[in-house]
Amino acid sequence: xxxxxxxxxxxxxxxxxxxxxxxxxxxxxxxxxxxxxxxxxxxxxxxxxxxxxxxxxxxxxxxxxxxxxxxxxxxxxxxxxxxxxxxxxxxxxxxxxxxxxxxxxxxxxxxxxxxxxxxxxxxxxxxxxxxxxxxxxxxxxxxxxxxxxxxxxxxxxxxxxxxxxxxxxxxxxxxxxxxxxxxxxxxxxxxxxxxxxxxxxxxxxxxxxxxxxxxxxxxxxxxxxxxxxxxxxxxxxxxxxxxxxxxxxxxxxxxxxxxxxxxxxxxxxxxxxxxxxxxxxxxxxxxxxxxxxxxxxxxxxxxxxxxxxxxxxxxxxxxxxxxxxxxxxxxxxxxxxxxxxxxxxxxxxxxxxxxxxxxxxxxx
Amino acid sequence: xxxxxxxxxxxxxxxxxxxxxxxxxxxxxxxxxxxxxxxxxxxxxxxxxxxxxxxxxxxxxxxxxxxxxxxxxxxxxxxxxxxxxxxxxxxxxxxxxxxxxxxxxxxxxxxxxxxxxxxxxxxxxxxxxxxxxxxxxxxxxxxxxxxxxxxxxxxxxxxxxxxxxxxxxxxxxxxxxxxxxxxxxxxxxxxxxxxxxxxxxxxxxxxxxxxxxxxxxxxxxxxxxxx
Numbered sequence: 001x002x003x004x005x006x007x008x009x010x011x012x013x014x015x016x017x018x019x020x021x022x023x024x025x026x027x028x029x030x031x032x033x034x035x036x037x038x039x040x041x042x043x044x045x046x047x048x049x050x051x052x053x054x055x056x057x058x059x060x061x062x063x064x065x066x067x068x069x070x071x072x073x074x075x076x077x078x079x080x081x082x083x084x085x086x087x088x089x090x091x092x093x094x095x096x097x098x099x100x101x102x103x104x105x106x107x108x109x110x111x112x113x114x115x116x117x118x119x120x121x122x123x124x125x126x127x128x129x130x131x132x133x134x135x136x137x138x139x140x141x142x143x144x145x146x147x148x149x150x151x152x153x154x155x156x157x158x159x160x161x162x163x164x165x166x167x168x169x170x171x172x173x174x175x176x177x178x179x180x181x182x183x184x185x186x187x188x189x190x191x192x193x194x195x196x197x198x199x200x201x202x203x204x205x206x207x208x209x210x211x212x213x214x215x216x217x218x219x220x221x222x223x224x225x226x227x228x229x230x231x232x233x234x235x236x237x238x239x240x241x242x243x244x245x246x247x248x249x250x251x252x253x254x255x256x257x258x259x260x261x262x263x264x265x266x267x268x269x270x271x272x273x274x275x276x277x278x279x280x281x282x283x284x285x286x287x288x289x290x291x292x293x294x295x296x297x298x299x300x301x302x303x304x305x306x307x308x309x310x311x312x313x314x315x316x317x318x319x320x321x322x323x324x325x326x327x328x329x330x331x332x333x334x335x336x337x338x339x340x341x342x343x344x345x346x347x348x349x350x351x352x353x354x355x356x357x358x359x360x361x362x363x364x
Numbered sequence: 365x366x367x368x369x370x371x372x373x374x375x376x377x378x379x380x381x382x383x384x385x386x387x388x389x390x391x392x393x394x395x396x397x398x399x400x401x402x403x404x405x406x407x408x409x410x411x412x413x414x415x416x417x418x419x420x421x422x423x424x425x426x427x428x429x430x431x432x433x434x435x436x437x438x439x440x441x442x443x444x445x446x447x448x449x450x451x452x453x454x455x456x457x458x459x460x461x462x463x464x465x466x467x468x469x470x471x472x473x474x475x476x477x478x479x480x481x482x483x484x485x486x487x488x489x490x491x492x493x494x495x496x497x498x499x500x501x502x503x504x505x506x507x508x509x510x511x512x513x514x515x516x517x518x519x520x521x522x523x524x525x526x527x528x529x530x531x532x533x534x535x536x537x538x539x540x541x542x543x544x545x546x547x548x549x550x551x552x553x554x555x556x557x558x559x560x561x562x563x564x565x566x567x568x569x570x571x572x573x574x575x576x577x578x579x580x581x582x583x584x585x586x587x588x589x590x591x
């Protein structure tokens with residue numbers, strides 16, 4: 001765990017502190033995102049953790065040890081560091097770049113080679129890239145190397161300063177997914193600085209909203225910060241669509257599903273009409289042995305006696321239990337039945353979600 | 365200066381054949397003087413550059429002193445030094461070395477200053493000590509700029525070594541042939557000395573270019589440096 005206690009930093013020649021009396025804990029194995037406008041001291045705070053900047057006052061401890069008790073370069077060997085401009089060493093190959101910290105620590109050659117191979121695989125880099133120079137790689141690939149290099153000696157702590165800020169949105173989204181995936185396996189204690197609110201919500205287990213002068217306006221899990229902004233500053237910083245942003249953090253499985261108007265494929269029209277009336281719906285879902293066949297509209301029942309002779313309309317988009325409520329909104333907006341259908345991993349019908357139920361998911 | 369004397373050909377080829385060992389000795393001396401000058405000049409410049417980079421305030425005075433040394437005409441410096449150190453190899457070396465310091469010092473500082481901030485920042489953040497960072501990251505990356513300074517210093521020194529011979533001292537390398545020719549109104553040694561001096565300068569320059577290419581394979585691959 002990283003603990004900051006009353007940490008402040010005033011740079012020489014300035015009167016106002018860049019960071020003033022900042023206290024917070026980053027729990028072990030979690031991602032804490034520092035977010036705020038420029039000048040809020042988020043990068044300064046990050047750089048104090050690995051002593052690239054020494055605090056003016058206050059203490060920072062990592063696993064209970066005061067960081068000032070360790071010489072800076074030794075401290076840094078135990079903390080991965082990733083920056084926006086990546087800062088790969090242009091004169092060293094990709095494999096040599098990744099091997100940097102293990103070499104500094106003095107690992108045996110064979111172990112380094114093995115570790116480099118493992119890491120390139122871990123961050124999704126082709127093994128043949130190992131012999132290339134950084135200038136021969138794309139921006140996204142370079143940032144993957146940056147992450148691999150930071151992880152090389154398996155440090156418990158990872159410091160990331162706007163690591164995905166310089167790549168295009170598509171690559172950024174992919175790198176974010178990969179980081180979430182990596183973190184699921186590695187459980188590092190990560191401090192991640194960004195100015196992108198969606199990135200913060202997506203990646204953070206904890207989220208610290210900082211104001212100018214290094215003041216923590218609110219610190220907590222993104223779901224809670226979104227649900228209850230501490231003050232106007234946080235509210236404005238979170239921006240529009242706060243509700244939608246919250247929905248993107250909640251799984252479909254955490255809300256109660258509506259069983260929906262369901263009938264068997266061989267039921268009578270009378271039976272289907274009764275189910276629709278019960279559910280106050282103008283359509284009915286056809287489910288055979290737990291598997292969804294599709295749906296039939298009220299109007300197409302006219303003049304028929306059994307459902308078997310009626311063509312069943314397919315549901316074009318369906319949700320899974322791990323889909324987010326934001327995806328559910330998207331699905332039902334585009335659906336003629338005005339509901340989103342949820343299937344489980346084995347494609348078995350689970351139920352439906354409507355706007356009312358999704359709104360219910362937002363209740364604290 | 366090359367004047368066709370009446371009854372004398374521009375070059376007397378037999379003279380060259382008869383004095384091959386003299387010519388070879390002058391060439392070797394020229395090469396040795398150049399090598400010693402550039403080697404000592406490089407080591408001194410490296411020390412000065414490390415001081416200037418660690419203590420930024422020292423850059424201006426160091427730059428000023430080496431600048432003055434560079435500005436003093438070489439012949440004047442030889443003459444100024446002669447009363448102190450005599451007509452010795454030492455006199456010649458002091459003058460030659462002082463001439464290289466400005467070029468080499470400035471290229472080393474510029475090369476290291478030119479290393480991208482992000483590279484220095486990530487090296488610091490990963491746990492390099494300042495010395496290790498200098499040796500493993502900054503110097504290798506400064507190499508193209510340093511090597512271009514080294515080429516200028518080398519070629520300049522090759523051109524200056526003959527001036528030492530002007531003093532009558534016997535450490536002028538190929539300059540001895542040149543001044544021997546001038547003194548005796550005898551074109552052959554003059555031409556041989558001048559041609560070999562040019563050839564030496566060009567050869568050493570090409571060798572340094574080849575060395576630089578061998579030392580910086582990364583600079584030729586890809587298009588852009590890391591950003």
